[in-house]
Amino acid sequence: MFIKPLLFTALTFTALSEAIPLLPRTTYTGDVTYYTPGLGACGLVNTSAQLVAAIGHIAFDSYPGATANPNTNPICGKKVTASYGGHSVTVEIVDRCVGCAGEYDLDLSSTAFSELAPLSVGRLTGVTWEYVA
Numbered sequence: 001m002f003i004k005p006l007l008f009t010a011l012t013f014t015a016l017s018e019a020i021p022l023l024p025r026t027t028y029t030g031d032v033t034y035y036t037p038g039l040g041a042c043g044l045v046n047t048s049a050q051l052v053a054a055i056g057h058i059a060f061d062s063y064p065g066a067t068a069n070p071n072t073n074p075i076c077g078k079k080v081t082a083s084y085g086g087h088s089v090t091v092e093i094v095d096r097c098v099g100c101a102g103e104y105d106l107d108l109s110s111t112a113f114s115e116l117a118p119l120s121v122g123r124l125t126g127v128t129w130e131y132v133a
């Protein structure tokens, strides 16, 4: 009597597990500042109103597939979600942050930064983030 429903549940679970693999996500921690986007290392022109970021030059240059041409760096267009103080924001990587000392520092557009804290704070430390796309 109970075999059919149980079997159905097991098959459904298996099907879902295969359809939605659990992607391992690494969380990085770094400082977050803000800048005025323009023509960035990825070759894109962005603005302060957009949810974009420059990522520390160390992470940018060591990203798998990076070459001497920053425009073709596969990190360009990746999205990261940064979290701080119970707030989070998802930004697109469009630039390489030369002034970022930490490997996992992010420089956000002012619009993105203000989702995490007031601009007057200037620098946030201990911000966690992960690649989401």
Ligand SMILES: *[C@@H]1O[C@H](CO)[C@@H](O)[C@H](O)[C@H]1NC(C)=O
Pocket: 044, 045, 046, 050, 051, 052, 092, 094
């Ligand atoms: C950044 O700029 C590019 C090129 O103008 C645009 O396609 C992209 O949507 C912008 N990113 C965001 C998050 O607005």
